[in-house]
Amino acid sequence: MPTTPSTNGHRPSDAQRRALLRTARDVADDFAADAIVRDQAGKPPTDETARLREAGLPTSLTPPGPGRGTDWRTGCAVIREIAAADSSVGDLLARHYVHAWSGRFYASHHQAAALEEESVREQWLWTGAVHAPGPDDDSDVPDLSLRPRANGYVLNGRRSVDTAVAAADQIVVDAVCATTGDVLVVRIPSGARGVSVEPAHDRLGQRVAGAGEIVLDRVAVTPGQVLGRRPHDEESTAPFTALAEPALRLALCHVALGTAEGALTEARDLSRGGRAHRLPGEDPDLFLTYGELASAAQTANAVVDRATDVMAQALDTGAHLDPEGAAAVAALVATAETVTSKAALRITARVLELADAPGLDRFWRNARVLTAHRPAAHRLRSIGEHYLNGSHRAVAAFR
Known part of the structure; x- marks a missing residue:
């Protein structure tokens, strides 16, 4: 621990x-x-x-x-x-x-x-893909497995990684020990023997992120590469360890918010430069639209900043963090995700109607990929459960 x-x-x-x-x-x-x-x-x-x-x-x-x-x-x-x-x-x-x-x-x-x-x-x-504790751990066939040997483990399997699959130096994954059933978090040097990558092609968005799959064929894992045990369920996870998954989700909120802000700024600059369907002039409807989009971005910004402050405080607390603190962080992160996802998709889609320029669609495609695997209904139910019952469980982990 x-x-x-x-x-x-x-x-x-x-x-x-x-x-x-x-x-x-x-x-x-x-x-x-x-x-x-x-x-x-x-x-x-x-x-x-x-x-x-x-x-x-x-x-x-x-x-x-x-x-x-x-x-x-x-x-x-x-x-x-x-x-x-x-x-x-x-x-x-x-x-x-x-x-x-x-x-x-x-x-x-x-x-x-x-x-x-x-x-x-x-x-x-660094890059990686560590699963959050949950029902998926009950799978009879884990995608990554570790077999003990005299001086460590042998790692086999394949795992999808969202970024830098061929560019990272260290890849962090979790794998199931074939003899004990423990889930161990390990780091794999990208150049290790038996590691190969299969880059993803023709993605809808995030095309330059370097997504793909790592294929691990009898990769030697030394004891020093084992970072620790990842508990099977939320209840047995140490509060500070429980921050790992919401920390990633919150960092991606900043990516989605940055994407939305970038789209809005580019559309504004295009409008000012005369490359828009409707020029600024004195068009009250255009003012209204930009006002709505800017307000949506500022609202998301406030929520994300609040979650960021609370996460920073929890990280500073370290091992003294209690379950209530970890649950409160997870609830705020889920709220930030909900607000930011909605704002990012709305802003990046709407700017396509305001400005006419090649490449402006990339913002919507990127926002769509960033938010595609995080269903809002699941998050909202978890936020509501935490609000009503003060649940200590992690809130709305995504797969």
């Missing part, structure tokens, strides 16, 4: 935060300049990850520690800045940041600290 301490003593200074956000804006400007061309090409994010590494963003977006990493609020601000320019790259960076926290969520304090130091030193880019 993780023994993660508070991160309060390792927050970057205001000057460091400002410098990181300036870097993010510069990188976002670079991505925005050719976002349409890269979206149409749909190639693996080789050039994109090289630009991120050049700017030092993967190294900066690791958990805060002595002389390294950044706090949750600043990390999410960087993700949203990048997502507004290129939703695919924002998605990639969001998943990197959350998976870089895996040591704190699942491992001991000593193991997590050593892993984070190595990640910064080696400039690792």
